[in-house]
Amino acid sequence: MKRLRSILAITSVRLSIAYTLIFGILAVVIVMYMTNSTAGILRKQISESVNNELIQLNRYYDRAGINGLVLRLERLATAPGANLYVVADPTGRIIAGNVREIDTGVIDRLGWTQRPFDYTRFGHSGDREFQAVARIVELPNGMRLLVGRDLGEPERFRKVVGRALILSLGAMLVLGILTWFLIGRRALKRVEMVSRSTSRIMAGDRDERLPISGSGDEFDKLSTGLNNMLDRISLLDQGLRNVSDNIAHDLKTPLTRLRNKADAVLRSKGKVGAYRKTLEEMIEDSDQIIKTFDALLMISRVESGSVAAEMTTQDISAIVSDVVEFYEPVAEEGGISLTTEIETGISLKGNRELLSQALSNLLDNAFKYGQPEDGSARISISLKRQGANIRICVADNGPGIPVEDRTRVTERFTRLELSRNKPGNGLGLSLVRAVALQHSGMLEFADNEPGLRACLVLPTGDDVKP
Numbered sequence: 001m002k003r004l005r006s007i008l009a010i011t012s013v014r015l016s017i018a019y020t021l022i023f024g025i026l027a028v029v030i031v032m033y034m035t036n037s038t039a040g041i042l043r044k045q046i047s048e049s050v051n052n053e054l055i056q057l058n059r060y061y062d063r064a065g066i067n068g069l070v071l072r073l074e075r076l077a078t079a080p081g082a083n084l085y086v087v088a089d090p091t092g093r094i095i096a097g098n099v100r101e102i103d104t105g106v107i108d109r110l111g112w113t114q115r116p117f118d119y120t121r122f123g124h125s126g127d128r129e130f131q132a133v134a135r136i137v138e139l140p141n142g143m144r145l146l147v148g149r150d151l152g153e154p155e156r157f158r159k160v161v162g163r164a165l166i167l168s169l170g171a172m173l174v175l176g177i178l179t180w181f182l183i184g185r186r187a188l189k190r191v192e193m194v195s196r197s198t199s200r201i202m203a204g205d206r207d208e209r210l211p212i213s214g215s216g217d218e219f220d221k222l223s224t225g226l227n228n229m230l231d232r233i234s235l236l237d238q239g240l241r242n243v244s245d246n247i248a249h250d251l252k253t254p255l256t257r258l259r260n261k262a263d264a265v266l267r268s269k270g271k272v273g274a275y276r277k278t279l280e281e282m283i284e285d286s287d288q289i290i291k292t293f294d295a296l297l298m299i300s301r302v303e304s305g306s307v308a309a310e311m312t313t314q315d316i317s318a319i320v321s322d323v324v325e326f327y328e329p330v331a332e333e334g335g336i337s338l339t340t341e342i343e344t345g346i347s348l349k350g351n352r353e354l355l356s357q358a359l360s361n362l363l364d365n366a367f368k369y370g371q372p373e374d375g376s377a378r379i380s381i382s383l384k385r386q387g388a389n390i391r392i393c394v395a396d397n398g399p400g401i402p403v404e405d406r407t408r409v410t411e412r413f414t415r416l417e418l419s420r421n422k423p424g425n426g427l428g429l430s431l432v433r434a435v436a437l438q439h440s441g442m443l444e445f446a447d448n449e450p451g452l453r454a455c456l457v458l459p460t461g462d463d464v465k466p
Contacts, residue, residue: 020179024172028165035161042157043133046149047112050135053083053147058137066141070096084119084132084148097146098122107144110136116151190219206234254285261285314355316458317346320383320392323359330367331379341382346390348460350439358435361428362394362454370396370451389441389457397451406445432456 061069073085077098086097092107101120106113116131134148193211200208209230210223265278324340331338363381371377382393401409410433432454433443441458 020172024169027168027172031161031165031168035158038157038161042153046133049083050147050149054135054137054145057145057147061139066139066143069139069145073097082150082152084134084146084150086134086144086146086148088144088146090142090144092144095143099146102146106134107136107146110138110144113148194219194223201230206230206237254289258282258285311349311351313347314350314352315346316348316350316355316390316392317342317344317383319352319355320359320381323356323363324381326360327363327367334367334377335375336367336371336377336379339378339380341380341384343383343385346383346385346460348390348439348458350458351435354435354438358432358456359392359394361432362392362456365428365454366394366396366398366452370398372397372399372450385460386457389459391455391457393453393455395448395451395453397448400447400450400452401445409445410443429454 057069057072060072064072070087073087073096076083077085077096084097084099086099086102086107087095088107089095094102098121099119100122103117103119106117112135113133116133119130119132121130131151132148133151134146136144136146139145190211190213197208197210209227212220212223212227214220261278261282265275268274320342321340324338324342328338330336359381363379366379370379376397378397380393380395382391382395384391384393410429429443436443436456436458439458441456444455444457446453446455
């Protein structure tokens with residue numbers, strides 16, 4: 001009983017029951033309608049046949065009288081068929097015809113019989129009765145003439161239809177029960193498998209996934225969607241753990257340095273100038289920490305999609321030109337050769353602030369890590385249309401990034417410079433990748449031979465993330 005309740009609680013089983021009941025009721029209504037319509041047609045045919053027969057007999061009576069009518073009825077009575085012929089005197093006694101006995105009172109009422117009546121034929125035992133409908137008319141001499149039709153054929157039709165209806169409904173019921181059982185059992189098994197998997201996931205097994213049978217049904221689609229969601233949650237969870245570890249690692253040093261400087265100032269009895277210098281260093285370290293948190297907030301803001309509403313059509317050619325113009329003095333001061341190849345008139349739908357920040361981060365990386373040992377640094381910036389996409393590339397002639405590390409460098413707080421003597425927090429490329437994904441694009445790395453070529457590939461259409 002408990003298993004039956006579990007099966008009946010499944011939506012597919014309840015739907016199967018509902019559909020079976022609906023189709024069953026519809027089938028009964030259709031069959032009853034057809035049966036009644038056919039029976040009505042048969043009754044109409046009987047009525048027309050009896051009326052025509054009475055007209056013919058009435059004409060015969062007018063020509064030959066009662067004796068001729070009796071002889072005519074006797075000839076008709078011997079012919080095979082379902083017609084009934086009876087001539088009775090005013091008292092209701094049968095004088096002639098093909099009926100041996102008839103229900104009492106049938107002859108007494110003129111016109112059509114109100115309901116089918118029982119009668120006994122000649123040649124049949126009295127324990128077998130037949131039913132018929134008839135019309136009774138009164139002859140001029142007071143005698144009664146009954147002409148009717150046996151109802152055996154319509155009744156047989158009703159019985160055949162009734163048996164067919166019972167058989168069809170029975171077959172429908174049996175097939176419905178079997179269908180419910182098979183569907184319910186399979187669905188219940190799938191639900192139990194999903195329940196076990198979710199229990200293991202809730203118990204802490206983050207690697208557990210919902211089962212997929214490969215049939216492509218609704219359960220598979222649901223399991224696939226939930227598994228993708230679990231993969232995403234697992235990735236975010238792993239990223240959160242990595243970020244927490246990296247924050248603790250990267251911020252411990254500057255925070256310790258801040259504390260030591262503050263402690264040193266408090267313990268020393270130096271001059272005002274020394275205090276001022278120490279405070280300036282502490283402010284600089286604090287600014288670096290604030291920049292790290294700002295970058296983290298910006299990445300979280302981009303990845304959460306909260307800037308999607310700020311997407312508008314932008315002149316990306318102008319954005320790239322503005323960023324390059326901002327960095328030209330830096331390049332000139334550092335003795336870096338900065339070249340550009342920017343196509344004009346290119347637009348896309350995006351966020352100006354994010355696009356500017358992403359390009360700035362790529363240039364920052366090139367200025368910091370893209371210089372060769374001989375000091376002859378060359379950085380090029382290009383903007384080109386390529387089919388339905390645009391490519392914003394920053395290339396340098398520095399040491400580049402090994403192929404095996406190109407995926408890892410876009411993770412938060414990842415820095416290939418193990419000594420970490422150069423400024424930075426390992427969030428620049430992570431933000432660039434987040435901006436690319438927000439704009440339905442990607443961040444690509446390639447060899448510049450020598451050096452690195454970092455390209456931001458973005459679609460020119462409106463197919464950015466909602």
